[in-house]
Amino acid sequence: MFENHLWTMEPVGREENTVQGKNYRFTLLTPCLIRMEYREDGKFEDRPTQSVWNRRFDAVPHRLVKDGEGFELFTDRMHVIYSGGPFSKNSLMVKAIGGLHPFGANWYYGEEDGNLGGTARTLDGVNGACALQDGILSQNGCAVLDDSKSLILTEDGWIAPRQGDGVDIYLFTYGNDYKEALNDFYRLTGKTPMLPRYALGNWWSRYYAYTEDSYKELVTRFEKEEIPFSVGVIDMDWHLVEDVDPKYGSGWTGYTWNKNYFPDPERFMTWLHDHGMRITLNLHPADGIRAYEEAYPAIAAELGNVDTANEAPVDFDITSKKFLEAYFKCVLHPEEEKGVDFWWIDWQQGNTTKLPGLDPLWMLNHYHYLDSARDGKRPITFSRYAGPGSHRYPVGFSGDTHMTWDSLDFQPYFTSTASNIGYGWWSHDIGGHMLGYKNNEMAARWVQFGVFSPINRLHSSKSEFMGKEPWRYPMEIGAVMTDFLRLRHSLIPYLYTMNHRAYAENIPLILPMYYSYPQNREAYGVKNQYEFGTAFVVAPITTPKHSGVNRGKVQVWLPEGLYIDFFTGMIYSGGRTLDMYRDIHSIPVLAHAGAIVPMTGEILGTAAVHNPETLAIRVYGGADGSFTLYEDDNETNAYLKGEAVNTKMELNWEKKTFTISPAEGKLELIPAKRTIKVQFFGVKDSAVTVSVGGKEVSAEKTYDAAKSCLTVALPENNVTEEITVTMTEGGLGSNDVEGMIFDLLDRGELDFYEKEGVYALMQKKISTAAKLAQLQALNLEPELIGAVAEILTAYEA
Structure with missing residues (x-):
């Protein structure tokens, strides 16, 4: 074992x-x-x-x-x-x-400064920021x-x-x-192992006394609303809690299903599996296995030294190998056979054991992970950080987050900085867990960050007023949350490739900006900005919007180069710091010129656990680029043997060609045929030619001028054939400056006289510099000037 x-x-x-x-x-x-x-x-x-x-x-x-x-x-x-x-x-x-x-740099024993920080064990009890343990990087x-x-x-x-x-x-x-x-x-x-594919989708989590019927009703509603989830987290009320006789202690620890809530656990979990969800159950193991538990007779017999006549409890002794083996065999494995996919180890009982210096949390993480890898299954745990080396046991549970803007504002920095100790798969209570207050805008912004974080797990406490279901928010907020939850599942092909990169190349999904730009002092100042895989720079909005312009603001540093906004299509010139303004529908997610991002429209049902039959590939113009889509069987350890499929994609910007090479590897792991849509962002309208296997074929082409997006819908093709899309004219697109400023003014809650004045100024045939100078002279609110200036100066050819 x-x-x-x-x-x-x-x-x-x-x-x-x-x-x-x-x-x-x-x-x-x-x-x-x-x-x-x-x-x-x-x-x-x-x-x-x-x-x-x-x-x-x-x-x-x-x-x-x-x-x-x-x-x-x-x-x-x-x-x-x-x-x-x-x-x-x-x-x-x-x-x-x-x-x-x-x-x-000079280092003297016992002295160190400039450490860039690592992470912390938990955010329990933290409202806003907390101190971080050191990482293995120092600016000095x-x-x-x-x-x-x-x-x-x-x-x-x-x-x-x-x-x-x-x-x-x-x-x-x-x-x-x-x-x-x-x-x-x-x-x-040791390396960070790969996660199962399903872990990269949305997780539904809530500390709430669900029943089988109420949980199925919830999932059915999600399906009706076309809101995808791939992991169901069942908090502690899955087991007996309130019905525990006081002579046994509290119901905090428990291993026996509450049959009043879940009459047939296996039936319930089979239903969830059939609906595309994997299941994790919450554990607070400190109180051991007591006499009322269904597993008590089996583990007592296995251990052989338990006074069952007097209902002596089986103490939770993490330092006993015999106990731990019996614990997995008699208590946890039977539940896994019923359908539990992995365990949420919610250890909150300190860091002392019978063995001096041994942290029980580390033991739980280590041996849970090894145990879940039996029979070739790809292991996963869900637990707190237990010091350096914890990256070997993903996923991390960051603790009970306070529901405040301050807590949201800390999480992007906390998440990216954890990479400095190799910890790349944090899962936060997206939306906040407890205390705090309800703020609809904050809820939407938190989900937006969650989609562009390692694990997107919506969570909340038992209060009847804390549910994160999108339909419990005003219509616009609920629509934003729904759109982003769908987006997360559409990004899984990209995320899964980054999952493999984290294992194969030792590069976490999220990195602080100074990893790629260590010599730029600006990279150390944008603490809430980070790289999100190979394609994106992300700067979540974590503070309330500014009235008037009705947009949130975040300061963004763009390194040298060209960038294209994922949501708006706006093109930006790099080499500067600027304020970016976004309405509630987006945050700054900026693709490098030449970036290639494979996505899919398959987001519902069991789509999160399969390699898709359709791909929607985003290609960002302005520079050469390449991307190799990685796919495997998604849920076993065969990836350790290299059993996978790779599909290389290349953009030659000078020739304006995008090529998808034949898939290579264990081809039976992916569909034999695929339907592909290629979207070129940041490009001019152009005629296109498409060849498949060296033969020209017809394809449907459309163009969205507002986003400078050229879309080419390809016919279904074999994955073993090379596909080339050529823009016969092409070239870098341009921003719809007038349209973007009109939209800003139209949606802003501003004085109509101010709106007319700004719009009239934008119609003048004068230079951008002159417009900016005259804009300052209008004596407007600073945020209106800032939002207009962002659009005017985003990119100039």
Whole structure:
């Protein structure tokens, strides 16, 4: 039991990379990464730990100069100076050399600044921002991962305490080569595994006493409204709660279905599966298995030392291998056989156990994940963060979020910064869980962020007034929420490819802007802006709208280049910071010129668990681009063997051709034929030619001038044939400045005299600079000037 079929472990470092004395040991892992140990007893640890699993990296060229009790160690990226004795700021220092850091960096033991942050265990009890633990990146070039207190993984797959005290740290001296540092962090600690496809769809979650009938009624209503969900989260009221005899304690912990609510759990879960949903149940395991539980006789018999005559409880002892094996076998596996797909481990009972230093949350995450991987099933957990290495056990539950603008405003930063400790799959209580207040605009903005976050899980508390069903909001707000929930499912082909990229290339879905632009100081200032996969820069709106213009505002930094808005089609020139204004229907989601985004119109029913028969491919003009669509069987570990299909797509902007190459790989995993729609954004209207397998075919073409979008609907074709779409005229499109400003004025709640004045100014045949100057002279509200200026200056050829 608990066999590891997912990761390799090579915990022993290379001897030729090691410098060792009586009480110290230094092991080079890369030219920029070094392990440094000090122990008075000289007994160093070569086994894997809770955080670190691999130390056998490639051989590192280096030069060693002995100096009495100490030494100097040189690589082409690092200079270590150690004078001997216990580590201190006076005895140990390291100089980072080269890389992207222009002046290098000096690190002294025990001193560190400039850390860019990692993440936090939970947002429980947090209204707004909270402090973050450190990550492995520093703006100053050096960062420490301290592994001194983590426990050991033994050969039989269990855990053991370290013997004695000592120092065991890893120093990352990568300067500002953040992607390189993160890649080596994953080499050190283990890869992020792929999620099942269904996890990338919408999750419905609510702390509420549903019944079988009420939950089915809810799902049926979602289907009627064409609002897609792929995961059903059943909170703690699935089990006995209020009917527990007080002699057994509270109903917080429970494993027995409440038959008054769910008379036939297997029937209920089969129904959900038939309707395209996977199921996770909430667990608060701390109180163990008590005598009233249906599983009590089986686990008591399995353990054999339980006083069942006196109804003695089976204590929850995470430090007992025998208990844990019995717990999975007798309590959880029977529910999985009925239909539970994975578990929500809602551990809230602290971090102490019988074994000093052992965090029960880490144990639950680790062994739940390994157990769920049995029989080749692709594992998934849903639990809180338990320190470095937690990225191996996705998905993360960030805790009970307060329902406030301050909490929403913190979440984009909190989510992207978690990548600095490799934690790429946070799931938040989208819309907020408790306390706070109801604000319709905030609810829509939160869902918009959720769609462009790792996991989109709508959640709320038991209050009758906190439901997140779109129809419980004013019509416009509900429509926005519905549109975005549909959008999330249409993005799954793109998201699933990014899911594979996170595993194969060690790049999380969401990255802070400074990963790609470490030398730009602006990248560190836009904390709520991030890269969303290969295609997008996203800047969620997390503050209330400005009256008058009726638009939310966010400051956006655009690196050099060309960008096209996903929703409006507006073209932007980069290399600057500007305020962007959006009505309630969108947020800034900006595609790089040349970006290619495969999507689908198949969003309902079981679509979230299958590779689609139809694709809607967005292609953004202005530069060359490529994208390889990744597909596999979606729910097993066969991807570890490379069993997948890849379909390469390329845009040649100079030749104005877009090519879809024949699919390659295990073709039985995808439909033999597909219907494809290609949408070119940021382009002029043009005639097109389409060839399939080298033969020209007819295709339907339309053009939306307001969004500079050329759409080509292709006939159904074999996935093994090459498809080429050529714009025979083409060229970069232009913004409909007049139409966009008219729309801003028309929808704004503004003085009619002001509207007429601005619109008349926009009709003048004068330069943009002159219009901006005269706009300032009109003595208008600043936000109206800002919104008009954004449109006027977005792009100029």
